[in-house]
Amino acid sequence: MAKGTKTKTVLITGASSGIGRALAIEYARRGAHVVVTARREAELVEVCKEIEGAGGRADHLVCDVADPEAAHGIAKRGEEILGSLDMIVANAGVGAPAHASRLSLEDVVRTIDVNVRGAMATLMGAIPIMLGQKRGHLVGVSSLAGRRALPGSSDYSASKAALSVFIEGLRLDLARAGIDVTDVQPGFVATPMTAKNDFQMPFLWDAEKAARYVADRLERAPGLVAFPPPLRFLTRLSQLLPFSVHALATRTAARGSPKRTG
Ligand SMILES: NC(=O)c1ccc[n+]([C@@H]2O[C@H](COP(=O)([O-])OP(=O)(O)OC[C@H]3O[C@@H](n4cnc5c(N)ncnc54)[C@H](OP(=O)(O)O)[C@@H]3O)[C@@H](O)[C@H]2O)c1
Numbered sequence: 240m241a242k243g244t245k246t247k248t249v250l251i252t253g254a255s256s257g258i259g260r261a262l263a264i265e266y267a268r269r270g271a272h273v274v275v276t277a278r279r280e281a282e283l284v285e286v287c288k289e290i291e292g293a294g295g296r297a298d299h300l301v302c303d304v305a306d307p308e309a310a311h312g313i314a315k316r317g318e319e320i321l322g323s324l325d326m327i328v329a330n331a332g333v334g335a336p337a338h339a340s341r342l343s344l345e346d347v348v349r350t351i352d353v354n355v356r357g358a359m360a361t362l363m364g365a366i367p368i369m370l371g372q373k374r375g376h377l378v379g380v381s382s383l384a385g386r387r388a389l390p391g392s393s394d395y396s397a398s399k400a401a402l403s404v405f406i407e408g409l410r411l412d413l414a415r416a417g418i419d420v421t422d423v424q425p426g427f428v429a430t431p432m433t434a435k436n437d438f439q440m441p442f443l444w445d446a447e448k449a450a451r452y453v454a455d456r457l458e459r460a461p462g463l464v465a466f467p468p469p470l471r472f473l474t475r476l477s478q479l480l481p482f483s484v485h486a487l488a489t490r491t492a493a494r495g496s497p498k499r500t501g
Pocket of ligand 1: 334
């Protein structure tokens with residue numbers, strides 16, 4: 240039997256695929272009314288059908304978070320459907336490995352627009368609602384890659400580092416207002432985003448396992464949910480290393496990778 244949740248109403252961005260989709264299904268299974276949002280409406284409709292087919296409650300809203308006004312307004316639109324907003328998960332994100340010599344300005348701007356501006360605007364739109372309710376849970380999905388850059392991830396790692404610090408700032412400011420704030424930092428999860436990776440992904444989890452882990456941890460509203468534990472440990476360790484050792488370790492890992500093709 241599925242676990243219950245104290246979260247009765249939740250809006251999740253980037254819920255048309257991957258982690259966001261799995262998290263929406265997991266919350267609905269635990270009894271929450273879920274609003275799923277993303278750009279691709281057909282995929283959102285499919286998620287809602289799957290949830291409703293299993294006896295859950297779901298609605299969808301189309302939203303491009305690269306439009307800051309749209310991202311900022313999504314919490315209000317969700318609250319109008321849900322009647323309250325116990326939790327918002329700013330999960331929508333983009334990322335593709337790109338060596339520094341092949342970075343395109345267009346891709347870097349998109350990474351910042353979606354992962355930083357979009358996620359910040361999404362969470363900001365929920366703050367007045369949650370202050371009015373005197374409760375709520377703001378959740379941002381950053382990445383373990385935001386703690387230390389990896390080869391080919393300069394813009395992605397930078398975007399996630401920015402989001403993590405923003406989330407920490409919200410936590411500092413809102414701690415006394417009864418609003419919980421959590422930074423979710425996944426390692427490698429098998430989703431359409433990582434399907435493009437041509438290198439070995441250590442400790443790869445499937446999206447369903449990641450969703451269960453995240454939903455379990457979010458019940459206690461910690462400041463940080465980082466997983467999988469072995470990669471969280473290695474990432475923490477790497478933060479203590481000087482750049483030269485970190486660079487050598489990442490080069491060695493890449494050379495030893497059977498999946499790397501380029
Ligand atoms: N998979 C991993 O290993 C991993 C690791 C660390 C962190 N993360 C983070 O986890 C989050 C989810 O990623 P994922 O792996 O599940 O990738 P995914 O399957 O590609 O899902 C990304 C989601 O974001 C949505 N999205 C992208 N651009 C958007 C935009 N402009 N406006 C609104 N929605 C947008 C996509 O929906 P539409 O295309 O329909 O808009 C999709 O639902 C991301 O923030 C990612 O950075 C993932």
